[in-house]
Amino acid sequence: MHANRIRSARKRAVVALAATALLGGATAAAGPVAAAPRTAKADTPAPDCSAAYRIEQTLTGGTTWRMCWRYESEAGLVLDRVSYQPKGEAKPIMVLTSAKLGQIHVPYDDGKAEYDDLTGAGFGGGLQGMAPGECPGGTIKTVKVTNTWDQSQTDVNGLCTTTRARGHAYRMAGENPGQVWQEQGKDLLVYTVNKVGWYEYITEWRFQADGLISANVGATGSLSPADYDAGDGRGWPIGQGAKAYATSHSHNIFWRLNFALDGTPGGTVEQYDSTTTPGKDGATPTTRTVRTPVTKELAGDAKDMRWWRVVSATGKNKDGHARSYEIVPGATAKYSGRPYTRHDVYFTEYKACEQFATNNLRNCGPDAGKSVDTWVNGETLKNPIAWVNIGFHHVARDEDQQPMPVHWQGFQLMPRDVTAMNPLTPAALAGQNGHSQ
Ligand SMILES: [Cu+2]
Numbered sequence: 001m002h003a004n005r006i007r008s009a010r011k012r013a014v015v016a017l018a019a020t021a022l023l024g025g026a027t028a029a030a031g032p033v034a035a036a037p038r039t040a041k042a043d044t045p046a047p048d049c050s051a052a053y054r055i056e057q058t059l060t061g062g063t064t065w066r067m068c069w070r071y072e073s074e075a076g077l078v079l080d081r082v083s084y085q086p087k088g089e090a091k092p093i094m095v096l097t098s099a100k101l102g103q104i105h106v107p108y109d110d111g112k113a114e115y116d117d118l119t120g121a122g123f124g125g126g127l128q129g130m131a132p133g134e135c136p137g138g139t140i141k142t143v144k145v146t147n148t149w150d151q152s153q154t155d156v157n158g159l160c161t162t163t164r165a166r167g168h169a170y171r172m173a174g175e176n177p178g179q180v181w182q183e184q185g186k187d188l189l190v191y192t193v194n195k196v197g198w199y200e201y202i203t204e205w206r207f208q209a210d211g212l213i214s215a216n217v218g219a220t221g222s223l224s225p226a227d228y229d230a231g232d233g234r235g236w237p238i239g240q241g242a243k244a245y246a247t248s249h250s251h252n253i254f255w256r257l258n259f260a261l262d263g264t265p266g267g268t269v270e271q272y273d274s275t276t277t278p279g280k281d282g283a284t285p286t287t288r289t290v291r292t293p294v295t296k297e298l299a300g301d302a303k304d305m306r307w308w309r310v311v312s313a314t315g316k317n318k319d320g321h322a323r324s325y326e327i328v329p330g331a332t333a334k335y336s337g338r339p340y341t342r343h344d345v346y347f348t349e350y351k352a353c354e355q356f357a358t359n360n361l362r363n364c365g366p367d368a369g370k371s372v373d374t375w376v377n378g379e380t381l382k383n384p385i386a387w388v389n390i391g392f393h394h395v396a397r398d399e400d401q402q403p404m405p406v407h408w409q410g411f412q413l414m415p416r417d418v419t420a421m422n423p424l425t426p427a428a429l430a431g432q433n434g435h436s437q
Pocket of ligand 1: 219249251394
């Protein structure tokens with residue numbers, strides 16, 4: 001099962017960040033206006049999808065999420081044309097042209113096994129049919145799964161769309177005694193389960209009424225019994241006494257995101273960094289935030305007080321601020337073992353052949369590498385693709401059998417200035433925009 005990979009010797013060009021700009025107070029920095037005529041993206045789906053492939057859900061608070069889904073033989077679930085329409089917006093606001101997994105890379109600590117689950121270990125073909133109880137309150141859709149060997153198709157009842165309680169969407173004490181503004185939210189959930197060897201991965205997308213998108217993969221199923229032999233200090237005993245050592249390993253999961261905020265492919269990328277300077281003689285420290293336009297391809301590293309956002313090329317909210325989505329990485333254990341896992345986020349210029357962060361299948365040309373790190377080579381970003389890498393170092397524990405409790409890893413896409421206020425603001429508070437009463 002160990003996937004063979006062609007390793008590219010091609011060096012990643014040094015990527016320079018362009019000049020920084022100061023941020024003033026709470027002012028939303030207007031990003032550089034993207035001029036560029038946009039070429040059509042090859043993975044841009046048809047303008048609409050048939051009813052069977054449409055997901056539309058209106059949530060508490062009046063927000064409607066719409067998207068099309070399809071299923072790729074390696075990447076599994078793909079969400080296309082994901083749009084967000086909060087109450088008060090005349091039409092849907094497009095967010096993503098396309099979103100899907102970009103790879104699940106699983107290297108074992110003893111160096112004896114290393115898998116690319118999507119392109120080397122059958123992730124897509126391992127779509128699981130769901131039991132009726134696995135999609136509470138929702139609908140299980142039928143997915144046609146193509147066998148990559150003989151192109152035969154199988155119907156699998158394997159896609160769940162449902163809603164789930166969120167808890168508080170917000171809470172604020174009112175002016176009058178006992179008065180509380182609060183809302184109990186409901187999220188849209190879309191998920192599949194894919195089995196790869198002994199593992200089962202739940203690929204989950206969660207959409208909130210206030211525009212937040214959460215992408216997570218939960219690993220469950222079983223530990224691989226073939227690996228219960230790690231008596232070399234690279235595992236953890238899960239049997240009685242010093243027996244049945246499960247080899248430790250990493251799950252390095254990549255997502256591939258093709259943004260099209262406001263329906264315009266492309267947009268610009270910005271990096272923000274804040275630095276805190278201690279005050280003199282015990283005075284309160286001060287913090288300064290700078291914005292760095294990311295104009296060229298970038299292999300980015302997460303850092304305290306650093307974040308990135310993708311800014312709409314065309315759209316502004318009703319406050320006149322450019323719409324954007326911020327990438328909010330979740331907890332990660334970055335794996336330094338491979339060039340492609342050494343960075344937390346990659347922004348690459350769109351190329352149709354670049355579909356998987358490692359062990360990419362399509363031919364990108366004789367000089368092109370097979371992994372995302374090799375695609376960062378100084379090109380100007382006109383149609384940026386964002387790759388998010390979240391790692392989990394799995395040191396097994398007794399509780400991992402049997403079955404293994406789901407362990408989650410992922411990130412969020414947080415709206416930043418997509419609407420002028422919280423889209424769930426109650427009418428009585430609608431005047432509280434930029435000032436208090
Ligand atoms: Cu694991």
